[in-house]
Each structure stands twice: as C-alpha cells, then as structure tokens.
Amino acid sequence: MATYTIRVLNSSGFTKSYVLFMQPPQVTSTGGQPVVYTNAWVTFGSIRPGSNDTVTYTDETYAYWATATLPIAPGTTMGQGGVAAVDTSKNDSVPFVGSGAIGFGTVAAGGAMSGSYRIIATNDFNASNGYLFGLARPGNVPGIPSPVATFLAEPNDTFNVTPVINFYVADGAYTAGQVIDYTVASTNAGAVSFTGRAQTSAVVTQNPDGSFTTQYF
Incomplete structure (x- = not known):
C-alpha cells in the first residue's frame, strides 16, 4: 500500500489556516446522477x-x-456516521441498513463499475432520516477516516462511486468534515496529483502574492 505526504508551506507573510480537499468523485445511481458535495478532508490551523x-x-x-x-x-457538518473499507480494484459492493442496527453490512467483491465501489441502499428508511453517503479517506487522525465527498442517500437505490485522485490546498479555516464550496475553493488553490508520478511527496507553497505552487519529491 502506497504512502503519500503533502506538506503545506506558508510563505504568504500572514498567519493562515488551510484545508486539503479532493476533486469530487463521479457518482451515479439507478435513479440518476446525485449532487456531490465536497468535504474538508484535512485541516491545518494557524500556520x-x-x-x-x-x-x-x-x-x-x-x-x-x-x-x-x-x-x-456549504457549512454543513456531519453528525453520527460510519465507514466500511472498500477496494476499488475489486469493484467492491457494500449494503446499507437504515433501521435497527444502522450502518454498512458485509463488503463483497464485485458489482461496481471498474475502479469504483458501490453502496446498495435498502428500503428501510426515507428522506426524513437525513442519511448521507459518500467517500472517506484517512485524514487528520490516524486510523479514523474523514469524509471527502458526500451526497444524499436515497432508499432502494444503488450508488456507484468512482474516486478522482486529485487534491487541492486552499487557505481558509474549516472544521474537518465540513461541506465546502468546491467551485469557489478550487479556483485559487494549489493542485496536487500523484497519478503517473514516481514521487510520493509534495510541498504546496502559498506565495507572497497569494498564489500556490507545488513541488514533488
């Protein structure tokens, strides 16, 4: 399993907080294409x-x-939740139970599109439950995955989630897991992508003019 490092260097001349977030995954469902919201994945306070x-x-x-x-x-924070480890190389599927012992069931290989995983929702909940589905990755706290993308859960539906492995660093004070406006936050952000690179470390620097530059090592 590959390990990656992203370092945020503040050369702006001012004390700043930063947020690391991902490009939203591609999500499709039996009923259509849900709206996908971006979560603050990793936060860096007062550098x-x-x-x-x-x-x-x-x-x-x-x-x-x-x-x-x-x-x-944007601004919404997550409440009670849970995760299930999935393998996109095996196109894993995982059921969600919305009543009683709420949460994910046993993960099974296969069923999702290539490079994806899928969540299979039962019909034991409705919109009033306020459930959300999404994608999570290891973040600020080792061993505790943090949400990186969220969409509304719908009962009796199947959701195919294809991660897009592109990252962004922007300045701003956020709470880990908080929904952010991807369109606004990504406009003036530093981009990081290890896809196709031998390097596994990156330094994202905010310059005195507020712009960002990325170097790989």
Missing part, C-alpha cells in the same frame, strides 16, 4: 509565516455514511 504542516496518508478508500441536518449545503 505562521515561514512555517509548515504535514499530512501523511495511504491510498485506503472507505465507503461512508452519516447524518446531517438537511438541507445539506
């Missing part, structure tokens, strides 16, 4: 000028469920 902070993570992938107060929008 002083000339200082840096680092996150080291693996390429582990998790199916994610949670509750939230609807409607979901």
